[in-house]
Amino acid sequence: MGSLGEHTAVLGVGQTKYQSTRGDVSIAGLVREAALRALEDASCTWADIDAVVIGKAPDFFEGLMMPELFLADALGCVGKPILRVHTAGSVGGSTALVATSLIQGRIHQRVLTLGFEKQSESNATWALSLPQPFSVSINAGAGGYFSPIIRRYMARSGAPDLIGCMVAYKDRRHALLNPYAHLHQPDLTFDQVVDAPMLWDPIRFSETCPSSDGACAMVLGDETAGDAAGGPVAWVHGTAMRSEANNFPGRDEVSPQASRDCAAEVFAKAGIVDPRTEIDVAEIYVPFSWYEPMWLESLGFAERDEGWRMVEDGSTGIDGGGLPVNCSGGVLSSNPIGASGMIRFAEAALQVRGMAGEHQVDGAQKAFGHAYGGGAQYFAMWVVGANKP
Amino acid sequence: MSKELPAQGRLRADLVIEYPFTRTTGPVVGAFMTGLRDRRIVGSRRADGWVFVPAAEVDPDTGNPLSEIVDVASVGVVETWTWVDPPRPGSPWDDPHGLALVRLDGANTPMLHGVLVDSVADMATGMRVEAVWREERVGHITDLLGFVPEGTGTGQPDRTEKSAVADPVRSIRTPIRLEYDFIPSAAAQEYLRAYAEKRILGNRSPVDGAVFVPPRGVDPRSGVETTEMVELPHAGHIGNFCVTHLPIPGRSDLPTPYVSAWIHLDGADIGFLGLVSGCENDEVRIGMRVQAVWKADEELGATAENILYWEPSGEPDVPVEQAGNRAWLGEGMSDA
Numbered sequence: 001m002g003s004l005g006e007h008t009a010v011l012g013v014g015q016t017k018y019q020s021t022r023g024d025v026s027i028a029g030l031v032r033e034a035a036l037r038a039l040e041d042a043s044c045t046w047a048d049i050d051a052v053v054i055g056k057a058p059d060f061f062e063g064l065m066m067p068e069l070f071l072a073d074a075l076g077c078v079g080k081p082i083l084r085v086h087t088a089g090s091v092g093g094s095t096a097l098v099a100t101s102l103i104q105g106r107i108h109q110r111v112l113t114l115g116f117e118k119q120s121e122s123n124a125t126w127a128l129s130l131p132q133p134f135s136v137s138i139n140a141g142a143g144g145y146f147s148p149i150i151r152r153y154m155a156r157s158g159a160p161d162l163i164g165c166m167v168a169y170k171d172r173r174h175a176l177l178n179p180y181a182h183l184h185q186p187d188l189t190f191d192q193v194v195d196a197p198m199l200w201d202p203i204r205f206s207e208t209c210p211s212s213d214g215a216c217a218m219v220l221g222d223e224t225a226g227d228a229a230g231g232p233v234a235w236v237h238g239t240a241m242r243s244e245a246n247n248f249p250g251r252d253e254v255s256p257q258a259s260r261d262c263a264a265e266v267f268a269k270a271g272i273v274d275p276r277t278e279i280d281v282a283e284i285y286v287p288f289s290w291y292e293p294m295w296l297e298s299l300g301f302a303e304r305d306e307g308w309r310m311v312e313d314g315s316t317g318i319d320g321g322g323l324p325v326n327c328s329g330g331v332l333s334s335n336p337i338g339a340s341g342m343i344r345f346a347e348a349a350l351q352v353r354g355m356a357g358e359h360q361v362d363g364a365q366k367a368f369g370h371a372y373g374g375g376a377q378y379f380a381m382w383v384v385g386a387n388k389p
Numbered sequence: 390m391s392k393e394l395p396a397q398g399r400l401r402a403d404l405v406i407e408y409p410f411t412r413t414t415g416p417v418v419g420a421f422m423t424g425l426r427d428r429r430i431v432g433s434r435r436a437d438g439w440v441f442v443p444a445a446e447v448d449p450d451t452g453n454p455l456s457e458i459v460d461v462a463s464v465g466v467v468e469t470w471t472w473v474d475p476p477r478p479g480s481p482w483d484d485p486h487g488l489a490l491v492r493l494d495g496a497n498t499p500m501l502h503g504v505l506v507d508s509v510a511d512m513a514t515g516m517r518v519e520a521v522w523r524e525e526r527v528g529h530i531t532d533l534l535g536f537v538p539e540g541t542g543t544g545q546p547d548r549t550e551k552s553a554v555a556d557p558v559r560s561i562r563t564p565i566r567l568e569y570d571f572i573p574s575a576a577a578q579e580y581l582r583a584y585a586e587k588r589i590l591g592n593r594s595p596v597d598g599a600v601f602v603p604p605r606g607v608d609p610r611s612g613v614e615t616t617e618m619v620e621l622p623h624a625g626h627i628g629n630f631c632v633t634h635l636p637i638p639g640r641s642d643l644p645t646p647y648v649s650a651w652i653h654l655d656g657a658d659i660g661f662l663g664l665v666s667g668c669e670n671d672e673v674r675i676g677m678r679v680q681a682v683w684k685a686d687e688e689l690g691a692t693a694e695n696i697l698y699w700e701p702s703g704e705p706d707v708p709v710e711q712a713g714n715r716a717w718l719g720e721g722m723s724d725a
Contacts, residue, residue, distance in 0.1 A: 023559055026418055123408070129637060133404055138647070198632070198646075
């Protein structure tokens with residue numbers, strides 16, 4: 001495992017309650033809330049932190065540039081290194097991995113990493129629909145981009161039409177077990193999911209993620225810090241990042257090469273041969289419901305064109321006896337875009353620490369965290385375990 | 390957005406991106422904004438008595454929260470300054486003015502604001518200044534018009550009733566406007582000019598002959614420059630599509646739902662997005678053959694907007710498994 005460098009441990013996790021509007025706090029106040037909770041969980045103070053790595057959604061999404069400048073004092077970072085990471089929707093994941101690399105490379109002993117977004121202050125769909133001169137303006141938001149790719153998956157896999165609704169219903173049920181989740185819809189029925197209006201056919205409103213305000217933070221430490229922690233930590237077993245262009249001949253948009261390569265690398269680093277049986281719980285970036293079966297296949301949890309069967313037979317549910325996916329409720333239940341990837345990584349860590357509360361998968365030893373962004377172009381993944389690799 | 394089509398030289402267009410973002414203030418910055426609305430300037434005080442103005446949420450030295458709000462004077466001293474002539478578009482000030490760090494009496498940190506004097510000769514480090522206020526105040530930094538030499542303003546303002554408790558400022562508008570000089574790439578220049586002649590151009594890769602439309606001047610797989618232009622027919626097939634029920638920002642002319650599709654021209658190896666019309670939405674399918682419907686000849690310009698939409702041509706469909714990006718049924722996942 002020499003390729004991992006220094007062993008890295010997740011010492012603490014902090015999240016805010018995700019909701020449509022946090023009208024009571026500034027962005028500085030929001031990120032601080034998550035950071036303080038992560039510090040408390042890690043039994044650390046600001047003075048224990050050597051560096052801060054933050055990520056947020058693309059600048060137009062909230063009209064905020066250079067967060068690394070104006071949030072340094074709110075993150076106790078004056079006089080310390082602060083870095084900002086920028087990889088579209090996958091940013092929360094890649095931010096965590098850049099922070100991890102500072103430990104793995106033995107640059108720092110403890111790093112605070114954080115992702116955030118206040119969607120209530122802006123309009124991401126507007127930001128994703130900016131017209132360009134000389135071009136035809138016909139795209140409305142992320143759903144307009146991903147809908148044709150989902151249609152293609154449906155055509156090639158032969159999946160039943162309601163698989164996406166099953167994912168959406170499952171994740172909203174999971175969200176009821178997570179006090180931090182944005183959408184808590186205890187009375188939601190499957191029929192209501194199915195009957196919801198189409199936004200970007202074949203994507204229904206009920207199959208899309210909400211717009212959320214929120215922040216998620218983690219304190220990462222080196223082997224010495226992990227060994228010294230009073231409570232359970234999550235050990236990093238593997239990390240990988242990949243990217244690719246969004247339009248080239250032969251591109252498989254449904255299962256991009258970069259996604260498959262990234263998965264192959266992260267599982268190889270973690271010594272995992274069969275992710276389907278060796279991973280106990282997965283947090284996968286699913287902003288539109290159909291991406292659950294699509295990513296299950298691309299990541300190697302299912303054979304090609306077979307991922308939907310795991311949805312259909314219930315094995316991605318927390319009580320399904322298979323591979324529980326997005327026990328937190330996932331992106332479909334909370335989507336502060338700049339934080340969403342880090343939430344996946346942090347939830348994976350909580351699972352192997354045995355600290356996921358009501359959405360804990362009993363005895364989880366190895367968990368997978370995943371984020372993607374752009375036109376399914378940027379990928380960030382990690383495997384964390386209860387034991388040191 | 391305006392466009393220019395010069396007889397020679399490059400195509401260009403103005404591109405303006407603007408949005409009225411909001412910022413939630415939180416209680417501390419909110420107290421500062423609420424104070425401005427009441428013609429008061431407030432700071433936040435640290436335990437040792439140090440007062441930050443504008444009110445800061447966090448002590449930058451320790452990371453500790455600051456929550457004690459205190460009034461400071463509306464008069465103070467210019468610590469340092471510059472002269473702005475002329476003000477930039479969007480500036481709160483129309484006329485040349487000083488821009489100074491003003492430390493108000495009772496504050497330990499200076500705040501940045503305008504100094505409204507007639508000439509640079511009236512500016513000096515160490516000069517005493519007083520605040521002047523806008524009549525209509527909303528809880529924004531521009532409620533404070535700026536500072537003038539002490540004794541030349543209206544004197545200490547008649548403070549209005551404090552409204553902080555009843556109706557504190559919770560958010561502010563922060564419109565952002567970015568103006569770009571949009572210049573298409575060299576490959577796109579040629580592509581767009583061809584549109585004016587009702588021609589569609591692509592680039593051919595020197596690596597394997599793959600044809601890209603629109604041309605980008607580079608093969609995205611290898612980074613190799615692509616210079617060979619090829620002309621493409623105005624017909625192809627739908628590789629994939631979306632039926633959108635949401636209005637597009639800036640396209641109020643387009644009734645919903647509408648179909649946007651990846652159009653794969655005959656002879657091209659990648660698709661591009663186009664609008665599909667001329668049939669019912671539920672008739673659109675993967676593999677459907679389509680042809681371009683152009684604007685009238687006299688309305689043609691150097692723009693992809695020349696093609697109004699794509700309509701069914703009535704030719705037999707391309708088989709689904711060969712439509713669009715053919716990797717989707719090919720070797721795509723065999724090694725996963």
